Amino acid sequence: MDIFTLDIRTLNFIVILFSVIYCIGLLLFQVAQKPIKGLSLFSLSIFIIGTGPLLLSLRGVIPDYLSIIGANLFIAAGFHLTLYSLSLFRGYSVKLTKFSSLMLLVVFVGFVFFTYFEPSIKNRVVVISLYMAFVTISTAVVVIKGRNEDLPLATRMMALSFMAYGLFMLLRVVLSLSGAEIKNFMAANLIHQLTFLFSIILIVSMSFSMIWMINARLLRSIHCLSYQDPLTELQNRRALDDAIPLFQQQAQSAPVCMILSDIDNFKSINDQCGHLVGDDVIKVVAKVTLQSLYDSAVAFRLGGDEILILLPNCNLEQAKQFTDELRQSIVKLTIDEQPSLHVTSSFGIAQLSPTENWKACVERADKALYRVKHNGRNTLAIER
Numbered sequence: 170m171d172i173f174t175l176d177i178r179t180l181n182f183i184v185i186l187f188s189v190i191y192c193i194g195l196l197l198f199q200v201a202q203k204p205i206k207g208l209s210l211f212s213l214s215i216f217i218i219g220t221g222p223l224l225l226s227l228r229g230v231i232p233d234y235l236s237i238i239g240a241n242l243f244i245a246a247g248f249h250l251t252l253y254s255l256s257l258f259r260g261y262s263v264k265l266t267k268f269s270s271l272m273l274l275v276v277f278v279g280f281v282f283f284t285y286f287e288p289s290i291k292n293r294v295v296v297i298s299l300y301m302a303f304v305t306i307s308t309a310v311v312v313i314k315g316r317n318e319d320l321p322l323a324t325r326m327m328a329l330s331f332m333a334y335g336l337f338m339l340l341r342v343v344l345s346l347s348g349a350e351i352k353n354f355m356a357a358n359l360i361h362q363l364t365f366l367f368s369i370i371l372i373v374s375m376s377f378s379m380i381w382m383i384n385a386r387l388l389r390s391i392h393c394l395s396y397q398d399p400l401t402e403l404q405n406r407r408a409l410d411d412a413i414p415l416f417q418q419q420a421q422s423a424p425v426c427m428i429l430s431d432i433d434n435f436k437s438i439n440d441q442c443g444h445l446v447g448d449d450v451i452k453v454v455a456k457v458t459l460q461s462l463y464d465s466a467v468a469f470r471l472g473g474d475e476i477l478i479l480l481p482n483c484n485l486e487q488a489k490q491f492t493d494e495l496r497q498s499i500v501k502l503t504i505d506e507q508p509s510l511h512v513t514s515s516f517g518i519a520q521l522s523p524t525e526n527w528k529a530c531v532e533r534a535d536k537a538l539y540r541v542k543h544n545g546r547n548t549l550a551i552e553r
């Protein structure tokens with residue numbers, strides 16, 4: 170049986186060590202980049218969790234109210250703060266955190282009672298384990314249900330770690346209640362030894378998942394920056410190159426249409442009203458274009474005042490109707506800085522073929538657009 174014995178003092182020391190290392194690491198991680206909501210509190214919570222075992226290890230050296238009540242309250246408060254910080258980080262309501270605050274009060278009363286009035290290590294273990302089960306299972310719920318878009322694999326890993334720890338705590342409650350009174354906590358049996366081991370695993374796992382999620386958020390923002398046009402927030406030319414094969418694949422089963430739009434006489438808008446007003450015109454035209462799109466349709470800014478729209482599941486007749494509605498929306502636009510300015514756009518439409526080079530489709534749409542420009546602008550044409 171000896172091989173299953175874990176030394177609580179050593180494990181206790183590792184909990185302290187890891188909590189300090191991860192707290193400092195995550196705080197430095199936060200310093201090096203844009204503030205991330207909840208991350209500083211999360212780092213601090215790991216440190217507070219580690220303070221508990223530190224006080225625990227000073228039993229006999231410092232007063233009982235610190236080494237027993239203080240130690241356990243630090244651990245509980247640390248996990249409470251983890252719940253709160255992850256509610257902020259994942260964008261979840263703080264109602265579970267509020268309930269957890271009330272439970273902390275119960276833990277405090279329980280510890281005072283089972284330390285001074287009816288001393289019992291076993292009952293103290295039951296009180297803290299019940300709270301730990303509640304707070305870690307709540308944290309798992311917060312991590313899974315949070316509104317913020319985070320990497321699903323990392324959120325599941327974090328939630329699973331908290332859930333497994335919470336279930337283990339429930340098992341500890343059951344085994345403690347059915348077991349004998351504990352004489353010396355530092356020499357308690359396997360379930361209590363495993364508590365320290367699982368605490369180490371939880372600290373490592375939650376810190377790792379946190380870094381993983383932050384990294385995924387950074388990657389997503391880099392992806393957005395490189396695929397989005399900063400002026401209009403439409404997708405850019407690089408995004409178009411990536412999206413085309415998908416649309417060509419869709420064109421095998423249902424028609425896909427391409428629209429090329431260009432603001433009319435944009436050069437003279439720039440010349441007469443200035444480039445900043447010109448920018449505003451591009452922005453509002455892009456905005457109304459975005460608003461006109463249905464779910465699977467996408468708009469790309471090719472450069473200057475030119476926008477390319479891809480309409481899946483749409484034949485030439487439907488594309489014509491869509492384009493005319495968009496054209497009318499643009500006619501109705503007003504520019505704040507220049508209320509007297511009338512903006513119009515011209516459009517060329519072509520159908521994407523799954524077999525030909527997509528640039529041939531752009532050329533046909535461009536040819537149609539050229540005809541519209543030649544014939545007076547503010548209308549549309551189709552090139553078959």
Ligand SMILES: Nc1nc2c(ncn2[C@@H]2O[C@H](COP(=O)(O)OP(=O)(O)OP(=O)(O)O)[C@@H](O)[C@H]2O)c(=O)[nH]1
Nearest residue numbers: 431432433434435436437439444447448473474542
């Ligand atoms: N304000 C602003 N102007 C831009 C931007 N990019 C390109 N332009 C200008 O957009 C103008 C493009 O004009 P064109 O589309 O070629 O010609 P146009 O005057 O619109 O004439 P038509 O297209 O024939 O109606 C040029 O004067 C460019 O300098 C931009 O980001 N902001």
